Amino acid sequence: MAISLSDREVTLLRRVSEGLLQPLRADWLQTAPDLASDLQRLLSMDFIGTTRWNPRTGHYENAACTGRGPDMARVYVEEFQRCDPISPRLRPRRGPTPIYSVINRAELERTRYFNEFLRVYQTTDGIDLHLYDGETNVGDFRFWRAPGGIPVGSREVALLTLLQPVLLCATRSLYNRTSTAVSCGFPQLTSRENQIVTLVARGSTDRTIAHDLGISYWTVRTHLDHIFEKLEIPNRAALIARVHREQA
Template structure:
């Protein structure tokens, strides 16, 4: 049941634009590729930051980070380091609707953690609401909406707006995932991140560009590719590209 919410004319316009934008075909990196859409979504929800990841049940890790409102170093730091001490996401991952973070953890408790002091506070994101999306029992991704210190606390208005947007966000996330996996790059023996990098390699991107696009380090890209070469028994990049185009395109 969606709670009642009163919207101004400006907010109605933003809601319409966001809905229409999310219903268009989107790339996996749409938060960066469509800055106007990301900005409209932030304005509608009065947020400073939007982040996305995807939970990999097999590896037990969050992958494929992207963010708008903060630098790519925040996304990289989360997946490479701080998800290991994140006290919030494990409590929210099974929730099926938008959930303010302070409904699952006491602020005093959070402020005592390394996650808060070395990650959230460093990146000026100290209050938020998360939305984990499911297709049946399968996690297809999540959205993390956060505010900088000094802003109004997240509350029922944000819950109501995200409840309205949840079906559209779910559809967009599912479509992005199905598009990326149907492009001929998905190999079952590789992780989601490895498949993502293989797809970008097949599209002709260099390792440096892939690193910047995904918000990870150059050497992380190289490490993933080394694992890909080993798993696929592929000697080099050229052979990998030829295989991907032969099998998937």
């Protein structure tokens, strides 16, 4: 699909491409605000979100966003992904796809997902891109606009098609780096929780884990509380002992 770019858009496209090809932290939407802002401006979007589908658990994980508060990413993962009617239809697709090409707007507006989540966070029109390395889903991007904006259409598809190889490269690299930490595999834990278990068993402190995974110290502490509860163990020492027993 041919697309005509202004000088401003060419500059933004170059900066975004160069930024995405640098090593990124897992929380780059927050820690690289200039890059996130350039990507938003290039696509004229109000919101960018990222998640990763975990086929083992059947859930989206590692959510992050910019353009809205971080609470939006948290409540999506914790509650609203369960009633999300859009992502299951978009996940098998290998290219940028406007949401209203897979669901009728009237149908969406009747859902709890629209009325208690999308409308609350002022994101009612978007285009998603699910990225694959072979058959492995390495992550996704969700680009959305507030009500009253220009409808998402062929221009956004064309721009994201241009960016898709760079977005895939960045996401695949991040996926490969974070996945190397996963060697423990408790089936009752999420992939992020298993990452943290592995790092704890290797002797990493909570602050080191936070830095390595690009999340906050308090997020690590919250994950550990969930791990202790799910594995029915009281503390860190018991967790390390449990890992050593499992690997013996």
